[in-house]
Amino acid sequence: MEEVIANKSIKVNEEGYLTDFAQWDKSIGLEIATKKGIEMTDRHWEVVDYLQDKHKKEEALSIRGIKKSGIFNVKEFYGLFPGGPLKVSTMIAGIPKPKSCI
Amino acid sequence: MKNLVILGAGTGGTMMANHMIKRLPKKDWKITIVDQYKTHYYQPGFLFLPFDMYKSKDVKKKGGKFIPKGVNYILQKIDKIVPEKNEVILENETLNYDILIIATGTKIAPEETEGMLGDEWHKSIFDFYTYEGSKALRNKLREWEGGKLVVHITEMPIKCPVAPLEFAFLADSFFKHKEMRDKVDITYVTPLDGAFTKPKATETLHYLLEEKQIKEVTNFNIEKVDSENGKIIDYAGVEVEYDLLVTTPTNLGDEMIERSGLGDDMNFVPTNKGSLQSKQHENIFVIGDASNIPASKAGSVAHFEGEILEDNIMRFIEGKPLKEEFDGHSNCFIETGNGKALLIDFNYTQEPVTGQFPFPGVGPLSLLKETRMNHMGKLAFRWIYWNMLLKGTAIPFVSNAMSKKGKNIENVENKD
Missing domain, CATH: 3.50.50.60 (FAD/NAD(P)-binding domain)
Known part of the structure; x- marks a missing residue:
């Protein structure tokens, strides 16, 4: 399905996650964040960069990865994206939500 | 040479x-x-x-x-x-x-989570991904008198992602059989959105959790195990109490x-x-x-x-270009307890759906549906493993590329 985000028609799934990462740009991330009640700071964008880099390299997201990244720690991650940090941050970053096989 | x-x-x-x-x-x-x-x-x-469904040998x-x-x-x-x-x-x-x-x-790394690998390891905190853990858990379950059983996943990816859920289903069945189900409270704790995360599977299978009275705690990212007080605590401060913790620790290469x-x-x-x-x-x-x-x-x-x-x-x-043909094909039996099982067959882009397997319209195995025949399939798989799989023999009628035949795929888009 399609949704208008930041005045662009964007392909998303029924939960609102982008299905085509190529359509992502910063204005889209910003609008999703605003809808989720998150005010984006440089720190937030650093996290988004990290997540997108992992996505491009086809590497799985993990708590251990975040710990090892040296970029931010898990407590801070929860502080930046309250609630479900991976769920919210991946949506803003325009990448799929982590999931299992069924 | x-x-x-x-x-x-x-x-x-x-x-x-x-x-x-x-x-x-x-x-x-x-x-x-x-x-x-x-x-x-x-x-x-x-x-x-x-x-005690299998013996060590x-x-x-x-x-x-x-x-x-x-x-x-x-x-x-x-x-x-x-x-x-x-x-x-x-x-x-x-x-x-x-x-x-x-x-x-890959192997489990319980040392990655604070408090997991301590005095209580293999006493009230168990894994079932190692022979030692699985056997220690058997000895515990033979004597356990009931309480709060928590089945837990630390983080993805893990080996055999459905095994913890199967463990919860089999536990329900096991305690019913021992006529002590009323003494056991089963909770399934996952870092994901739910026990099932794919749309078709959630729709078709969520009744299993309700039927078996298994509680779900979702989006739980564990920070530490407090083994003295018998609880696991996540980064958001949520606590889940246990008497018996069956965890799937972080998996590492x-x-x-x-x-x-x-x-x-x-x-x-x-x-x-x-x-x-x-x-x-x-x-x-x-x-x-x-x-x-x-x-x-x-x-x-x-x-x-x-x-x-x-x-x-x-x-x-031979210096020829490589084929990029692996499609992520996976085929898993999922035990649901009481002598029944599910079967799922999927790949990188096709999520598990209902249907018949391997012969369209015939089966004898059913996809994404609980049947006794699927359970027989899972038991037969042990023979296939030792006698065919390890020897690199092709399994009859099941190709390495996933087949779409016999699957009810209409209206199911790839959600990735």
């Missing part, structure tokens, strides 16, 4: 030794396989051992029995791979290779991968998901759980990878 070296004699490595011995001319190639342990475990059996055999004649079998610890020199340094010797296959799998500088954050080897060639070194290939490809970490996946990897290694030797 050229050398093919296989690291790891588990499901993937043993299978590849059997594949390659048939393809590589003996006068030109020497095949060597290395593992530090002499026992080969039937890992799917670790799910049944705690409930059902899940372990001598690994050497499955290594084909003509393959050099070395029982030694692997120190590291030196890719620049095409060398593998073992405990007592150094091997040279022309082609290397990494099949060192082998430490040897880290020592060799070949892994990602989780010590999995970055691998081309279609060709199974390592992304860093063209003469290194990866099979099974050791790779970082986005397929399930499961024996069936290693099996489907096997034939493609065999062809690609031959193409590499």
Whole structure:
């Protein structure tokens, strides 16, 4: 399905996650964040960069990865994206939500 | 004389030794396989051992029995791979290779979570991903008088992603059988959105949790285990109490991968998901759980990878371009208790759906549906594993590329 985000028609799934990462740009991330009640700071964008880099390299997201990244720690991650940090941050970053096989 | 070296004699490595011995001319190639342990475990059996459904002898055999004649079998610890020199340094010797296959799998790392690996490990906190853990849990369950059972996943990816859920289903059945289900409270705790995360599976299977009265705690990212007070605590401060914690610790690739500088954050080897060639070194290939490809970490996946990897290694030797044909095909039985099971068959892009398998309209197995026949299939799989899978024999009517025949795919888009 399609949704208008930041005045662009964007392909998303029924939960609102982008299905085509190529359509992502910063204005889209910003609008999703605003809808989720998150005010984006440089720190937030650093996290988004990290997540997108992992996505491009086809590497799985993990708590251990975040710990090892040296970029931010898990407590801070929860502080930046309250609630479900991976769920919210991946949506803003325009990448799929982590999931299992069924 | 050229050398093919296989690291790891588990499901993937043993299978590849059997594949390659048939393809590589003996006068030109020497095949060597290395593992530090002499026992080969039937890992799917670790799910049944705690409930006394299998005995120890059902899940372990001598690994050497499955290594084909003509393959050099070395029982030694692997120190590291030196890719620049095409060398593998073992405990007592150094091997040279022309082609290397990494099949060192994944293992649990309870030390990654604060408080998990302490005095209570294998006393009130258990894993069932190792022979030792599974057996200790069996002894515990034989005597346990009930209380709060928490079945928990630390973080993804894990080996056999549905096993914790199967454990919860089998536990329900086990305690009913012992006429003590009313004394046991079962909670399933996951870092994901739910026990099921794919749309079709959620829609078709969520009733199982309700029917079996299994509570779900979702989006739980564990920070630590408080074993003194019997609770697990997540980064958001949510606490879940337990009397018996059955956890799936963080899964990591082998430490040897880290020592060799070949892994990602989780010590999995970055691998081309279609060709199974390592992304860093063209003469290194990866099979099974050791790779970082986005397929399930499961024996069936290693099996489907096997034939493609065999062809690609031959193409590499002949200087031909590799085929990028692996589609992420996975096929898993899911025990639901009471002598029934589900079957799922899926790949990188096709989520599990309902239907018949392997023959459209006939079955005899049903996809994404609880049946007794599926449970028989799961039990029969142990024979298939020891007698066909490890030997690299193709399983009749099940191809390495996933077939869409017999599946109810209409209206199900790929959600990735």
